[in-house]
Amino acid sequence: MPTDYYSVRMRAATGGPHEQGGKHISGGETLSTYEKIDREISSLVKKALAHSRGTPDFMQIQLEKVEQTITTLSPLSIATNHVLTPQEGHLTARDLLQKSGVPLQAIEYAYQMIDEEPTVRGACLIDIYTGKRIDQRRDSGVRVSRMAWQENSYQKWITDLMIDNNIRLKEAISLATKVASHGGTIAELCWSDDPDYVTGYVASKMVGYQRITSLKEFGDESGCRVFFVDLEKEEDRKSYINYLEKEPVLLKWE
Numbered sequence: 001m002p003t004d005y006y007s008v009r010m011r012a013a014t015g016g017p018h019e020q021g022g023k024h025i026s027g028g029e030t031l032s033t034y035e036k037i038d039r040e041i042s043s044l045v046k047k048a049l050a051h052s053r054g055t056p057d058f059m060q061i062q063l064e065k066v067e068q069t070i071t072t073l074s075p076l077s078i079a080t081n082h083v084l085t086p087q088e089g090h091l092t093a094r095d096l097l098q099k100s101g102v103p104l105q106a107i108e109y110a111y112q113m114i115d116e117e118p119t120v121r122g123a124c125l126i127d128i129y130t131g132k133r134i135d136q137r138r139d140s141g142v143r144v145s146r147m148a149w150q151e152n153s154y155q156k157w158i159t160d161l162m163i164d165n166n167i168r169l170k171e172a173i174s175l176a177t178k179v180a181s182h183g184g185t186i187a188e189l190c191w192s193d194d195p196d197y198v199t200g201y202v203a204s205k206m207v208g209y210q211r212i213t214s215l216k217e218f219g220d221e222s223g224c225r226v227f228f229v230d231l232e233k234e235e236d237r238k239s240y241i242n243y244l245e246k247e248p249v250l251l252k253w254e
C-alpha cells in the first residue's frame with residue numbers, strides 16, 4: 001500500500017493575522033508521513049518563535065491529508081555565484097534570467113514591481129510577454145506548498161555534493177524544483193525577507209538552481225519571489241496555481 005502523506009503548513013505574524021494587516025514573520029510547509037507529523041509541526045513552530053523578523057503574536061498551523069498522487073523529482077542542479085555587492089548580484093540575476101529565456105523587458109517590469117510592492121508574502125506571477133503581474137493575489141501572492149525531500153535524500157544529497165547543511169537552501173531548492181518542473185515556468189527570482197539572510201537565487205530548467213551570495217543589504221526586511229511564466233489562457237493560469245498550491249512533490253536523490 002502506498003504511504004499516506006499529510007501537508008503541514010505554518011504561518012506567523014505580529015500585530016495580528018496577516019489578513020488583518022499583521023506583519024509577516026515566518027511561513028513554512030512540508031509533506032509528512034503520519035508518524036512524523038508531531039516532529040514536523042514542532043520544527044515549524046520553533047522556526048516561527050525564534051525569527052529574525054520579530055516575535056509572532058499570531059500563528060496558524062494547518063494539517064491536511066494529501067489525496068493527490070505524489071510526483072517524485074530530482075533536485076535541480078546547483079551552483080553558487082559569488083558576488084561582492086547586491087548591485088553585482090542583480091547584474092548576475094538579470095543575466096541568468098535572460099539565459100533562462102525571460103525577455104529583457106519582462107525583467108525590467110518585474111524589478112519595477114518589486115520596488116513598488118515589497119510586502120507580498122508569497123510569489124508573484126509575471127507574464128513573460130507583457131511583464132505584467134497575472135496572479136491577482138495582491139499582498140498574499142501565491143503560496144507554493146506540498147513539497148519536501150524524501151526520507152534520507154537531503155542528507156545524501158549534501159554529503160554527495162559536499163554542501164553545508166542549510167535549512168533555507170533545503171527548503172528553497174525543494175520549492176524551486178517543484179516550480180521549475182512545470183512547463184509554464186520560464187524562471188524564478190527569489191531572495192529572503194529575513195534581514196539576516198542576503199543570499200538569493202535564480203532557478204530554471206535551463207540554468208538549474210543558481211545561488212547568488214548577495215541580493216540585498218543586511219538589515220533589509222524586504223524579500224522577493226517572482227515566477228516568470230508563459231501561460232496565455234486563463235485555464236492554464238488556474239491549473240498552474242492549482243499545481244503550485246496542491247500537487248504534492250517529493251525530492252529524491254540516489
Ligand code: PML
Pocket residue numbers: 166168169172190191192193194197199200201211
Ligand atoms: C528564504 O529563506 O526565504 C529564501 C532563501 C533563498 C536562498 C536559499 C539559499 O540558496 O541559500
Ligand code: MG
Pocket residue numbers: 027028029
Ligand atoms: Mg517559506
Ligand code: MG
Pocket residue numbers: 028029030031147148171174
Ligand atoms: Mg518544505
Ligand code: MG
Pocket residue numbers: 025026027192193194
Ligand atoms: Mg522568510
